[in-house]
Structure formats: structure tokens, C-alpha cells
Amino acid sequence: MLKGKIKLDGDKSISHRILIFGSIASSKSIVHNLSQCEDVQRTLNILKNCNIKFKITKNYTEIYPSQIKQKVKKFYCGNSGTTARFMLGFLPSIGVSGTLYGDKSLSKRPMKRLIDPLLKMNVKIKKVKNNLPIQFQKSKVNPINFTLNHPSAQIKSSLIFAALSIYKKSTFRDIFKTRNHTENIIDFLGGNSKEVKKFTINGFNYNVPGDISSASFIIAGALLMKGSEINIQNVLFNKTRIGFINVLKKMNAKISISNIKTKQNEKTADISVKYSQKLKGVILNKKEVVNMIDEIPIFALIACYANGTTKVSNAIELRYKESDRIESIIYNLKKCGAKISELNDGFIINKSKMLYNTSIKDFNDHRIAMMCEILYLVENKKINTLENKVIKTSFPNFYQQIRKLYEKV
Numbered sequence: 001m002l003k004g005k006i007k008l009d010g011d012k013s014i015s016h017r018i019l020i021f022g023s024i025a026s027s028k029s030i031v032h033n034l035s036q037c038e039d040v041q042r043t044l045n046i047l048k049n050c051n052i053k054f055k056i057t058k059n060y061t062e063i064y065p066s067q068i069k070q071k072v073k074k075f076y077c078g079n080s081g082t083t084a085r086f087m088l089g090f091l092p093s094i095g096v097s098g099t100l101y102g103d104k105s106l107s108k109r110p111m112k113r114l115i116d117p118l119l120k121m122n123v124k125i126k127k128v129k130n131n132l133p134i135q136f137q138k139s140k141v142n143p144i145n146f147t148l149n150h151p152s153a154q155i156k157s158s159l160i161f162a163a164l165s166i167y168k169k170s171t172f173r174d175i176f177k178t179r180n181h182t183e184n185i186i187d188f189l190g191g192n193s194k195e196v197k198k199f200t201i202n203g204f205n206y207n208v209p210g211d212i213s214s215a216s217f218i219i220a221g222a223l224l225m226k227g228s229e230i231n232i233q234n235v236l237f238n239k240t241r242i243g244f245i246n247v248l249k250k251m252n253a254k255i256s257i258s259n260i261k262t263k264q265n266e267k268t269a270d271i272s273v274k275y276s277q278k279l280k281g282v283i284l285n286k287k288e289v290v291n292m293i294d295e296i297p298i299f300a301l302i303a304c305y306a307n308g309t310t311k312v313s314n315a316i317e318l319r320y321k322e323s324d325r326i327e328s329i330i331y332n333l334k335k336c337g338a339k340i341s342e343l344n345d346g347f348i349i350n351k352s353k354m355l356y357n358t359s360i361k362d363f364n365d366h367r368i369a370m371m372c373e374i375l376y377l378v379e380n381k382k383i384n385t386l387e388n389k390v391i392k393t394s395f396p397n398f399y400q401q402i403r404k405l406y407e408k409v
Contacts, residue, residue: 016039146170
């Protein structure tokens with residue numbers, strides 16, 4: 001079972017963004033609790049290769065903005081779709097030319113739905129295609145009035161980063177209500193997220209809240225392991241990111257929220273979780289899917305233990321993540337006994353008798369890997385000694401945090 005209190009490293013989504021804002025500030029900024037994951041390191045490395053200086057200590061990261069001088073012609077994004085999309089809008093707008101490329105998985109992810117509006121902003125992209133690698137040139141950006149046509153905060157934020165390079169106003173309409181961290185940071189720093197344009201960013205201090213997406217895996221373990229009772233402190237509690245928590249409550253999960261605070265335009269909270277034996281299935285609506293898109297893999301595992309039927313639809317975005325997550329979820333959960341059937345845009349799950357099968361396949365996807373590790377923990381009542389390195393993409397101390405809470409029955 002899992003028992004005790006923990007704090008988590010900073011939210012990955014916010015960490016990417018705050019590094020970029022720090023790089024265009026007028027003076028030194030200090031960021032506390034920056035995510036240590038590989039994805040965020042990709043963004044930091046690209047900024048370093050544009051002459052941005054960093055001092056990294058155990059407790060904080062200092063960002064020293066400098067005149068942009070690119071040191072390389074090719075910028076490696078690894079497996080980070082966030083890095084690739086943000087940099088495609090950001091780098092040309094600050095006067096950088098080059099090529100973005102990534103690993104095999106990232107090179108399959110769609111980019112044209114971002115490229116099309118960037119082209120309308122006069123961002124110069126060579127040989128327009130749907131995948132990395134992508135060549136771009138430094139560009140004098142035009143303003144845009146844009147309505148998001150895909151539920152992707154990465155697309156929205158990339159366009160915003162481009163728009164921040166000019167004094168003419170751009171507007172962004174988000175009908176999907178995707179995560180709004182970029183807008184929150186702009187307003188915190190003195191800008192106007194309703195009419196985006198270049199503004200003076202003074203050096204700042206920022207404390208990144210704990211990662212709510214990482215917390216979801218710990219929460220799942222506690223819900224499903226008899227006798228568990230945990231508390232996760234100072235977790236991001238932004239309304240666009242707590243769809244997972246809200247849905248679990250609808251499923252009769254024993255979750256309570258306390259110590260809610262607002263700082264730097266972001267809400268944080270402490271989340272307490274107890275073993276929940278009487279979970280019930282649920283049908284997700286479109287808004288819930290958008291607000292918990294990263295948590296769908298671990299949600300699918302929880303649904304296997306819930307009475308009745310669970311249905312996820314309107315989740316076609318899952319097919320364009322680090323893996324085709326609909327395929328990845330179904331492949332692994334079926335292997336382990338789940339009663340799950342595929343939809344084009346999701347899946348249907350009925351309560352299942354689960355067994356852990358060692359022939360799982362992570363599809364080089366960190367969230368699929370963690371889903372399988374939590375299944376191993378729940379079914380075998382122990383932590384897997386064969387640590388999966390792909391998890392470092394988003395949650396490098398995943399095993400360490402589980403060990404802090406783990407108690408033998």
C-alpha cells in the first residue's frame with residue numbers, strides 16, 4: 001500500500017513556458033522547482049544554443065537573458081512535442097534560422113496544423129510538410145486573429161510566442177478551453193493575454209507548482225491499493241488541468257482537496273487520496289477529455305477496476321501523442337485481462353479481472369510506461385525492480401516517489 005506525504009517536481013507544461021519567458025526578460029530571473037524531466041531539458045538546451053545563460057542549483061534555476069547568438073544550425077527536441085511546437089513559433093520570431101528535429105517518435109507527430117497559422121504570421125518555413133525535421137528562417141512576424149481549430153494548447157502557445165515579438169496586437173480565441181498557462185504567465189508578468197503583443201518583461205521570481213499530470217499516477221496507485229492513504233502537497237490546481245480529479249470524484253473516488261491558494265495567477269492545492277473500493281464507471285464528455293488528455297492512459301487503468309462501463313470518445317488527439325495512445329492503451333490493457341474495445345476516437349472499458357503480464361510494450365511512450373508500472377504495483381504489491389528509462393521523459397523520480405510512499409502489507 002501507499003502511505004504518507006510527498007511533494008512533486010514542478011509542472012512540466014509550466015516549466016517549458018517559464019524558461020522561454022525568462023529568456024526574453026530584461027534581466028535575471030529565478031525559477032524554483034523547475035521540472036527536471038528530459039522534455040524540459042530539451043527546451044533549456046535549445047535556449048542555451050541561442051546564447052541564453054543558466055545557473056542551475058539544487059534549489060533553483062537562474063536565467064540570464066542575452067543577445068541572441070545561435071551556436072548551432074540544428075536544434076534537437078528529443079521526444080518533446082512541446083519543445084518542437086513552441087520553438088517553431090519562438091525561434092524564427094527572435095531572429096534564429098535553422099532546423100528542428102527529434103527522435104523517431106517525435107518525427108511522426110503532426111506539425112502542419114501549427115505550420116499553417118505560422119505561415120499566415122509570415123514565419124518562413126521551407127518545404128512545408130507535416131513532420132520533423134523542419135527548416136525555418138528568421139522572420140518578421142505579422143499579427144494574427146486566430147481561433148483555435150484543434151484542442152491543442154501547444155499550437156496556441158507557439159503562436160503566442162511568435163506574437164510576443166512585435167508591438168502590433170494579436171488575439172487568440174480558444175473554444176476548447178485548453179490549458180492557459182501561457183496566458184497566465186503573460187498576465188503575471190504585466191502583459192495582456194487578451195491582446196498579445198511585445199511588452200517589457202522584467203526579471204522575475206517564479207515558483208513552479210507540483211506537476212498534476214505526474215500526480216495522477218501516484219493518485220491511481222493509492223486509489224487501487226487496499227489500505228492506501230496519501231497526501232500530495234502544493235500541486236497545480238488550474239481549472240484546465242483538473243479534469244482527471246473531477247472525473248475521479250464522479251466515480252466515487254475518495255479524494256479531498258485542501259489548502260487551495262492562488263499565486264502567480266495559478267491555483268495550487270494539497271490532494272489527499274484513500275483506497276477506493278467502490279469505483280463506478282463513467283462516460284466522459286468532450287470537455288472532460290480535453291481537460292485530462294494527458295491523464296487518459298492512467299484513467300483507463302483505473303476504469304478497469306470500476307463497476308460498470310466507462311466510455312472515452314472525442315479523444316482523437318490521443319492518436320497524435322508520443323505514441324498512438326488509443327492503440328497503446330488497448331494493446332497493454334488487453335494483454336493484462338482488460339475488457340476493452342476500440343473506438344476510432346477512444347475506447348470502452350468494462351470492469352475487468354486484471355493480471356500483470358510481463359510482455360507489455362511501452363511504445364517508447366512515458367505515460368504508457370507509467371500506466372504499466374502502476375498496474376505492476378497494484379497487482380504484485382511491490383515496485384518493479386526493472387526501471388523503465390523512458391519514464392524520465394516526464395517524471396524522472398517516479399520510482400523514488402513511489403518508494404517514499406510504499407509500505408509492505
